[in-house]
Amino acid sequence: MNFLYRRGNGNEGNFVRAIVTLSPGQCPHAALCALVANDYIPGRRVRRHIMREISTDGEAEFGISATVYEGPDGETDFGAAYLTAELNPLDANDFKHYNNQNVTHYETLRKALDNGAWAWFKKGA
Numbered sequence: 001m002n003f004l005y006r007r008g009n010g011n012e013g014n015f016v017r018a019i020v021t022l023s024p025g026q027c028p029h030a031a032l033c034a035l036v037a038n039d040y041i042p043g044r045r046v047r048r049h050i051m052r053e054i055s056t057d058g059e060a061e062f063g064i065s066a067t068v069y070e071g072p073d074g075e076t077d078f079g080a081a082y083l084t085a086e087l088n089p090l091d092a093n094d095f096k097h098y099n100n101q102n103v104t105h106y107e108t109l110r111k112a113l114d115n116g117a118w119a120w121f122k123k124g125a
Helices: 028-038 045-053 092-099 115-124
Strands: 002-009 013-021 055-059 063-068 083-089
Touching: 002 028, 002 092, 013 028, 013 083, 013 092, 028 045, 028 055, 028 063, 028 083, 028 115, 045 063
Parallel strands: none
Antiparallel strands: 002 013, 002 083, 055 063, 063 083
16 A cells, blocks of 8 residues: 655654555554654764654554653744644555645655664564
8 A cells, every 4th residue: 555654843743754555454653763763863962862852653544643841952843742643544646646746756655665674663563
């Protein structure tokens, strides 16, 4: 199933990052967490913090949201969540729309993640 991955913060909203295709049986909640962690440098404090503090909510059929309420030093984005992200399902028309806008399309989740994020996904899924 194709999903639109968007990430941002609680103040400005989420911006399109990529289209990701999940295989049957892959957990969208764990995939979203791994995609967010993947956006940060492996082994660094911020990435480890995100991996500990991220929480998800929602249903795959309607969309999954993820939130990290505070940064590693307790910071927020002007009183809003430090980091937010979404994984929204794409129907054929949505897929065509975003694919025509040169949005990166990862045909598998593995291609979207570095080794550390992939290992974390496999452990959590």
